[in-house]
Amino acid sequence: MDRQVREGKKYLIAVQEVLGIEHLLNKILGQINLNNTGMICLINNAAILEPLKSIEECNAEEINKNFQINLVAPIVLTSCFINQTDNIQLRRKIINISSGSGTYPAPDMSVYCSTKAEIDMFTQCVGAEQSKQKYPIEVIAVDPGMVDTELQRVARGKNNQDFEMAKFFKQAHQTGQLQTREALGKHLLKIIEKQFQPGKLLKYSEE
Numbered sequence: 001m002d003r004q005v006r007e008g009k010k011y012l013i014a015v016q017e018v019l020g021i022e023h024l025l026n027k028i029l030g031q032i033n034l035n036n037t038g039m040i041c042l043i044n045n046a047a048i049l050e051p052l053k054s055i056e057e058c059n060a061e062e063i064n065k066n067f068q069i070n071l072v073a074p075i076v077l078t079s080c081f082i083n084q085t086d087n088i089q090l091r092r093k094i095i096n097i098s099s100g101s102g103t104y105p106a107p108d109m110s111v112y113c114s115t116k117a118e119i120d121m122f123t124q125c126v127g128a129e130q131s132k133q134k135y136p137i138e139v140i141a142v143d144p145g146m147v148d149t150e151l152q153r154v155a156r157g158k159n160n161q162d163f164e165m166a167k168f169f170k171q172a173h174q175t176g177q178l179q180t181r182e183a184l185g186k187h188l189l190k191i192i193e194k195q196f197q198p199g200k201l202l203k204y205s206e207e
């Protein structure tokens with residue numbers, strides 16, 4: 001786990017190394033002072049866009065890497081988080097960052113779109129499991145809308161011939177459709193505070 005570093009209370013892990021997740025989460029939870037904590041929240045945010053090409057051009061390594069980061073890691077993190085916080089009498093919440101790409105089919109984005117659609121379904125399934133629990137974990141998915149991040153920069157920076165959707169991303173940027181990261185951060189803080197039914201799928205515009 002060579003990408004794992006500790007910076008104060010911040011841990012980084014290359015999440016495709018999913019076998020290390022259980023141990024890492026255990027370590028992080030062990031460092032939280034539960035007496036001074038009102039709530040513990042896991043946000044599954046990490047994702048990659050690539051490969052951005054028609055499926056027959058994607059190789060097994062690229063497809064596997066995307067699924068490990070975008071889907072397998074959030075699933076393993078969710079499983080470990082629920083398991084490891086089972087005896088903790090605090091409000092517990094999981095926010096899975098999804099995407100509109102999980103609901104709109106797009107050429108050259110089949111791998112990314114598939115993982116995001118699956119994140120929504122996974123959230124709803126775990127929500128159904130949690131609804132039966134005495135102290136359910138609020139597990140929700142949030143589609144953040146279009147945000148001015150590196151991911152957007154990469155998508156609009158592609159050649160229109162190689163990546164059909166590049167035009168769409170360029171236009172979204174040029175016409176000011178991207179929100180800032182700060183605005184999304186403020187909105188997410190409100191979503192963290194607010195209570196939702198387990199399994200709820202939220203769009204950025206909803207609250």
Ligand SMILES: NC(=O)c1ccc[n+]([C@@H]2O[C@H](COP(=O)([O-])OP(=O)(O)OC[C@H]3O[C@@H](n4cnc5c(N)ncnc54)[C@H](OP(=O)(O)O)[C@@H]3O)[C@@H](O)[C@H]2O)c1
Nearest residue numbers: 013014015016045046047097098099145146147149150151
């Ligand atoms: N931006 C948008 O318009 C938009 C729209 C819909 C949904 N989303 C979703 O929002 C979330 C954040 O995306 P973003 O726009 O902020 O993308 P981004 O600018 O490309 O950032 C991706 C994040 O994922 C982390 N990450 C990537 N590979 C990782 C790995 N192997 N292990 C651990 N962390 C890894 C990166 O960490 P490092 O920097 O350390 O590599 C970075 O923090 C994603 O789930 C994305 O699907 C974004």
